[in-house]
Amino acid sequence: MTAIAFPVPDSAILARRDEIVAGLSRLVPPECLVTTENERRAFETDALTAYRRMPLAVVLPRSTAEVSAVLAFCHREGIKVVPRGAGTSLAGGAIPQEDAVVIGVAKLNRILDVDFPNRTMRVEAGVTNLAITGAVAPDGFFYAPDPSSQLACTIAGNIGMNSGGAHCLKYGVTTNNVLGVTMVLVDGTVVEIGGPAMDAPGLDLLGLVIGSEGQLGIVTEATVRILPAPEGARPVLFGFRTSEEAGACVAAIIGAGIIPVAMEFMDKLAIEICEAFANAGYPLDAGALLIIEVEGSEAEMDATLARIVEIARAHGVETIRESKSAMETAAIWKGRKSAFGATGRIADYICMDGTIPTGQLPLVLERMSEIVASHGLRVANVFHAGDGNLHPLILFNCNDPVEQEKAERAGEDILKLCVEVGGCLTGEHGVGIEKRDLMTVQFNPTDLAQQMRVRAVFDEDWLLNPAKVFPLEGRLPIERRPHA
Amino acid sequence: MTAIAFPVPDSAILARRDEIVAGLSRLVPPECLVTTENERRAFETDALTAYRRMPLAVVLPRSTAEVSAVLAFCHREGIKVVPRGAGTSLAGGAIPQEDAVVIGVAKLNRILDVDFPNRTMRVEAGVTNLAITGAVAPDGFFYAPDPSSQLACTIAGNIGMNSGGAHCLKYGVTTNNVLGVTMVLVDGTVVEIGGPAMDAPGLDLLGLVIGSEGQLGIVTEATVRILPAPEGARPVLFGFRTSEEAGACVAAIIGAGIIPVAMEFMDKLAIEICEAFANAGYPLDAGALLIIEVEGSEAEMDATLARIVEIARAHGVETIRESKSAMETAAIWKGRKSAFGATGRIADYICMDGTIPTGQLPLVLERMSEIVASHGLRVANVFHAGDGNLHPLILFNCNDPVEQEKAERAGEDILKLCVEVGGCLTGEHGVGIEKRDLMTVQFNPTDLAQQMRVRAVFDEDWLLNPAKVFPLEGRLPIERRPHA
Structure with a gap:
């Protein structure tokens, strides 16, 4: 890890900022467009606060149609886009970049329909996790995944990260509890994926979209499953x-x-x-x-x-x-x-999110203590043990760059250990920028290339959340043969 | 539906049959290669017996390496491939075509590893569904999805079709019970997707592969979840x-x-x-x-x-x-x-597999009787009611082409009804050739195009099970821009 690199901003885009803002202002009303430096500052980081970048502009559309118009504009103009839920990502999944427009779902916050007989509910993507349960709790139902940030985090973010929570051991994570989405592709096309029935024929694009960290499109509505309390x-x-x-x-x-x-x-x-x-x-x-x-x-x-x-x-x-x-x-x-x-309250910390087969817990707990101690730091462990999802909190002082680097190195060693024992880099927080450069520990170049080729189908020009998930080095300039 | 069309065989491939068989015989021993007409006849259809086509040849590899060698050969030579589990598909998912080589998993039938502490098991893809449970039943465990064909059907076929079964209401279908696969891509590349841990970072290619009906690659091994009885x-x-x-x-x-x-x-x-x-x-x-x-x-x-x-x-x-x-x-x-x-035993039948929101059951049951009666036929209904997965069996006499056409029309009307009430074409049998031309009822051209673009990442030349899932008309000659 150690000082995560951001790509060099595209100076041609930076130079066109006024023109881009003017273009966006023709698509949404002024209250949906954030352009002043002071207001943009609220969007410059997420819960990985050690890193921050000021975005070019922030748009908060009120409808699928507005999201579509903004994406079509950005796509046409070659402008990068960073989608944002509530900004609670611990992996830096929503951190902007200077040459990108942030599209936030904050104003997409209506509950559209509750269908008790079929135990489903349709919501806009900016509805918070807890508000979904809140809407059906009086009738004795709930939405199962419960990230600790559930008071703030949105279903859009939950879908982006395939979020979990303490109660997912029994009920599964987001991908087991979302039945369908309306998603806007990078060029503004609106697609419906999944639906109220249990499964759809053809390819499982819904599973692909859930956990794709805002790189395949922007989800504007979702149908979720609700369960009896x-x-x-x-x-x-x-x-x-x-x-x-x-x-x-x-x-x-x-x-x-x-x-x-x-x-x-x-x-x-x-x-x-x-x-x-x-x-x-x-x-x-x-x-x-x-x-x-x-x-x-x-x-x-x-x-x-x-x-x-x-x-x-x-x-x-x-x-x-x-x-x-x-x-x-x-x-x-x-x-x-x-x-x-x-x-x-007591220290700065970084929170790891590795997942391991539960049989390896005793071994991994012991080796984690050794790893952190060898860097002269302290670790607090609090995590979802039942599904093997670790959350070691490595404590450090963020005003001491040497200590920050030590903490990041210890975190890196812990994640490598998780992969080594048959586990993986992330359980529920996503890759974001935080674990981007460790993806090569988990996947060989063939596996990564296959993922990137699928990604490119949705976003050939890497405009959507481009600094995240895949290492900056070795990105595929995909070979394209002219079609026979 | 009404008389499903097969593509016209490629005469250049048919003319090269001897040469192709000779090429295959250099990759696998004689007992793994089926070439005589009599022996090939056993592979000319599956459980959709109304349709049949004689394959060019049948290969039954014994290892991932042999599957890789055979796929690489077929890819290089431009030969179509139809993957086959046990041939129990009710949707014609394993029906060959004359210019295609069938690759079957019958000889990939070893149980590789059982890990009780982590409740997982590793098997080769030709192991039958019931044999998985059989291997762990003495220890009080079982593999949950239970298609009615479980005595014969393979985990490879279950993965291809995302198979369900009577007990999936509680335990979920194949996609909820398979944790990882080894898969050979069309060009022979071997990839590992998923693994023993609960989730993997990056794109969910495992979800994409499960239910992809042999169009993205050939699965040779799988890690499945086992549950306590x-x-x-x-x-x-x-x-x-x-x-x-x-x-x-x-x-x-x-x-x-x-x-x-x-x-x-x-x-x-x-x-x-x-x-x-x-x-x-x-x-x-x-x-x-x-x-x-x-x-x-x-x-x-x-x-x-x-x-x-x-x-x-x-x-x-x-x-x-x-x-x-x-x-x-x-x-x-x-x-x-x-x-x-x-x-x-009493009649020929076609079995539909539509899925509907359970709240619509009373309405749909009534309208199904009307539909079938309007074609002068009888229907027997037996299905997984809890998850809304219908299996109307439309009875007809297969020696009467007029009656067969009526049965297929009635089936088509029933599936359109399922989509109309918010359901979908298939719950657990897959699209195959049977429902291929009805995909346009479920999906609009934008949605279908997006699925086909993802498919093309895995198989640009449409060599893998090419006559299935997507309508023959309107297949994408994908536009490819030279990469910037």
Whole structure:
């Protein structure tokens, strides 16, 4: 990683800024166009705040038709475009570049239709994750993926990154919960992909689009699946002496075929940080904590918990504490979901997002500590253990460039370790700019070339979010044979 | 539909047959090459037996390297290739063409690795669906998707068609249960897509490959997810007076948020046909039957069933019969899974595979009867009701060309109805040749063009299974601009 490179801005585009802004102002009303330096500053970074670039202009269209008009204009003029949800990307997925126009979905925020009999819902792409659940919660339904940023993040961003969350162990991630989208291609063409039925014939372009990080088009509407809320849910705290014991317990629970709705891990430092923030009753004497949530009827929860407790005992659990009230449950989840914010109160951090086969958890936890210690830094671990999705938070001081570089190197070593044990670079945060240059660790040149050739079908000129996902070096000037 | 057209064979290729066979014989040993007319006849059709074409030759490679060598040869020589699993496609997905070489996976039938802690398994692509479960059943695990042809069909074919089955309502279809594949591209390049971890960064090529009907490459190995077998499972028969009542009951169960592991529908004719074959105890006095299976602990099954029974009573159920033994359970499922074969004993049939939003079931069941009756034919309905995946079996006499055409027209009208109510042409059988020319009903030219442009990235010259999925008319001669 170490000082992520941005491409050199295209000076011809920079020189045409006034003309481009004038062109955009013919397509959307003034309240949808952000051009002053002060206002643009709000868009110059996302949740990877160590990096920032001022965009050429920001457009906030109010309809699919406006998105189409703006994209058609940019495509015609050869202007790069950075799509933006709520700007909560931890991987720098929404960081602009100086010669690019940002297209944000903030004004596409209407709920279009709720269809309870078919358990689907149609929303504009700028609706926040939590607002989707909010709209159907009174009727006893919810939208399952629940990123910690769910209060702010949009379904557009969730689709771009294939976002997950604590409760995805049972319910799957975004790609398992979105049934269809309206998407505007780079030249302004509007396509419908997927739909309310379970599957569509032909190629699965929906799966391709979900997780494509704004490189294939801009999604303006989505049909999502909604699920009935469970009868009851109960998080239970399991305190262990060591991270390795807790990791082995997770592997054993999954290996036994039990799938709790959530299984979250915190190490000692994370417990201290989160408890100080949320007063959730986390055991401060434990070396590692698992928050395991079960759901269903009381009898069902009791039966599942009994099996989990038995396995935990065999792995040396020291404390077991069940939530006894809705307030306790809320505090337990508030602590977990605020972990990144709470960590930010005590230090700067970068958050990794590697995923590993759960059987490798004990080994990887041990080697991660060694890696971070070898760089003289501290790490707080808080992550979705059940699906092997790690979130080590490497702490450093961002005013010390040497320490920042050490943190980035430690993060790089951790991600390489994840790939080495059969895992991958990212579980739910996406590649963005953060892991772009590590894609060569995961994929060989043939695999990467095949992905880039598919990308080029949607965006031949690399105008859409072009500095992200694929290493800047070695991008395909695709060979094109004239067609026979 | 009405008399599906095959492309005119390339006479230059036909003239070179001896030379092509000689070339293939240098790549694989004699026992892997099928060339005599008698032996080739076994490969001239699949389960869409109304159509057949004799292939140029059939190759049955024993390794990824041999598949690669054969594909590279065919690509270099411009020879079309039709990939083949077990030849159980109901949509004609594996029907050859005269100027094409069939590459079958029959000899790729080894189980490579079972990893219980991570709940995954690695198999060669010719392993049958049931053999996957067979290998892990002694340890209490299973592979979830269960097409009725599971005794014969291969995981390669399941991946090609994104196959489902009765129990996919709860566990998802192939795309939710395959984690990675080794695939040979048309030019012989071997790529690894996905892997044992839950997700991979970059574009979701795995989702794209699953359901691509042998048009993007040939899969030679797959990593699949295995699941712990439930504590218990119990199918229950619910007899209704009319199909419309049963359909409304299904919609109400799904609308209430209950997800049984399976929810199968049979109308009166299907009940008669299947009961005569399997002696499963289906209620012969009922106008429609639902087989609803619940699973889990006894308490869990009782609780779920109580809610289902309540809804069924509100929809006028007349008979309720629970399976009381493993033998009864086996008979109930044998009857359902043999439905197509049992129907074949009394008449020829074509089997549709449209999918609709479950809320539309009552309406669609009524209109389907009208459609088939208007063509003077009979229909037996037996299908996965829970996920809205219809399988009307239209009965006809295949020795009467007028009746065959009527049957195909009725099928076409039914599929158009499915699309009209917000559903789609195929749930689990694929497009194949059968529904190829109906793709224009589902997709507009822009949507189809985008799919074909993605397809062309993998197979620019349309060599892989070229007569399938996309209408023969209007195929893209893709515009290629020389790269800047």
